[in-house]
Amino acid sequence: MLSTLRSTLRSSNISFGRVLTGAAAIIMSASLVTPMIAQQQESERATRELSESTGIHHDQLGVYDTLWRDRLEGVAQQSLAKAEATVQANAAKADASAAKTAIAGLDDYKKLDDSKLRKSIDTTDAATAALAAAGAAADQRAAAAAAAAAAAAAAAQAAANTPDGAKATARSIAASTYGWGDDQFQCLSSLWSKESGWNYQASNGSSGAAGIPQSLPGSKMATFGADWATNATTQIKWGLDYIKRGYGTPCSAWGHSQSVNWY
Structure with a gap:
């Protein structure tokens, strides 16, 4: 068959070597084209995702490449600002290490390609949300503890x-x-007992004396506390x-009270 091909080529004034050279060129071209096709397919896939996430028509994406990058970097800046504020507000209440690590990873956002930048933004947002939730839980625990302490203090005051x-x-x-013993x-x-029966709400309607020691007027006891x-x-101390x-x-x-009926 090869001899037939050679004969045909001679009759057509085509060099067999030229045919082999052309075949080699086709093979070499295929080795270069295959990765280019794969790269093109990956680009088209990314473009489809970008179109779906932004609502920008596929045919328009080339026009908006720069705007998209600016928008993505703007989102990164917002994520950083929110993360840093969340760390500042909650670092004393919860473990902020994950959020700090995420911030460090997103800090050089201008150097990241789109894919890595989106992932870094997602990681930072997730760490920020987790820290905010942990801080809120800590606040709830602190509020519950404060409420319990206030209730205990109120109960102690009521008993006193x-x-x-x-x-x-x-x-x-x-x-x-x-x-004094x-x-x-x-x-x-x-x-x-004679003055008020040890009743902190005791009040003398005629003189205006008030409280356990029957201070006249009752407001004098404010020198020992506004809650007199x-x-x-407070009344006892006064x-x-x-x-x-x-x-x-x-x-x-x-003795004076027994003598003159007041003290």
């Missing part, structure tokens, strides 16, 4: 505002602050100071 609670508070402060406390107990009207402990300044001891104050 009862007559028995007020007496226990007065006994403790009288001993620790003024060195049980003998003085007995006089104090009698004095304030609702806190038996009353003990008043007794110390005016009578020296509770028993002296009680």
Whole structure:
């Protein structure tokens, strides 16, 4: 068959060597074209994805390449800003290491190609969302703890505002602050039982005296706390100071009260 081909080529004045050279050129061209085709197919796939994600018609994408890159970099800037703000707001409340790593990866966004840039943006956004959620959970735990502490304080205050609670508070402060023992406390107990029944809400309608020590007026007790009207402990602190300044001891104050019916 080869001899027939040679004869045909001679009759046609075509060199057999030229035929072989042409065949080799075709083979070489195929080796170059194949990867080019693959590259073109990948480009077309990326173009389709870009068209679907942006809504820009396939035929127009060439015109908008620069605008698309600018838009993508703008998204990267927004992701970075949000991530950095989230880290600043939540680093003290939750583990921010993943978000910081993502920020570092996105920081050189201008050097990343479109595919890597989109992935880096997604990674950063996910880390930002996770950190924000962790921070919110920490805030909820802190709020719950604060609410529990406030409830405990309110319960303790309510107990201290009862007559028995007020007496226990007065006994403790009288001993620790003024060195008054049980003998003085007995006089104090009698004095304030007569004045108010140890009721922090007691009020004298005729004189205007108020509270456990029957301060006249009640607002004088504000020197020991703005909560004087609702806190038996504040009233007790004011009353003990008043007794110390005016009578020296509770028993002296009680003796004066028995003598003239006031102190």
